[in-house]
Amino acid sequence: MLVTSACLAIFIGLVHSYLGERYILTRLFKGELPKLLGSDWFTKRTLRFAWHLTTVAWWGFAAILFLLTNPSDDIQNQILVVIAVVFFVSGLFSSVFTxxxxxxxxxxxxxxxxxxxTALLS
Structure with missing residues (x-):
């Protein structure tokens, strides 16, 4: 059941990012947006990275669900590593997009x- 849940989380992340880009963000960006830091460039980039950050988080949850299908004695460290990866990728999105x-x-x-x-210390 947890593997199915993990697969669904991966799928919904893909659909969310694809459909969001195709039907929401591109149409939203054609309209008037607040001009932060002198133009709407920063606003658009922030909205785009925030939108796709949801997908990254869902994929992190998928990884945790997958780990929980057969938890080892090291499950806490494994989950901490997943959390570290999710936040590292989130930081990449934030820094690159803006x-x-x-x-x-x-x-x-x-x-x-x-x-x-913390995972390394345990």
Whole structure:
């Protein structure tokens, strides 16, 4: 059952990102958006990375669901590594999509680092 749930989470992430780009974001960006930092570029990039961040989070949940199908004695560390990867990728999205202007990447990478470090200590 958990494998099915994990597969569904991966599928819904793919559908969410694809359909969101195709039918929501592209149409939204044709309209008037707030001009942050002098133009609507930052607004569009922030909306785009935030939209796809949902998919990254869902894939992280899928990985955790998959790990829980056959939990080992090391399950806490495995989940911490998944969390670290999700927040590292989230930081990449934030830094790349906004060229570092949206400072969430700092916090995402701090969370990733602390989670990974904790996994290494255990």
């Amino acid at each position: 060229k570092g202007k949206h400072i969430s990447w700092v916090f995402f990478w701090l969370i990733a680092g602390l989670s990974f470090y």
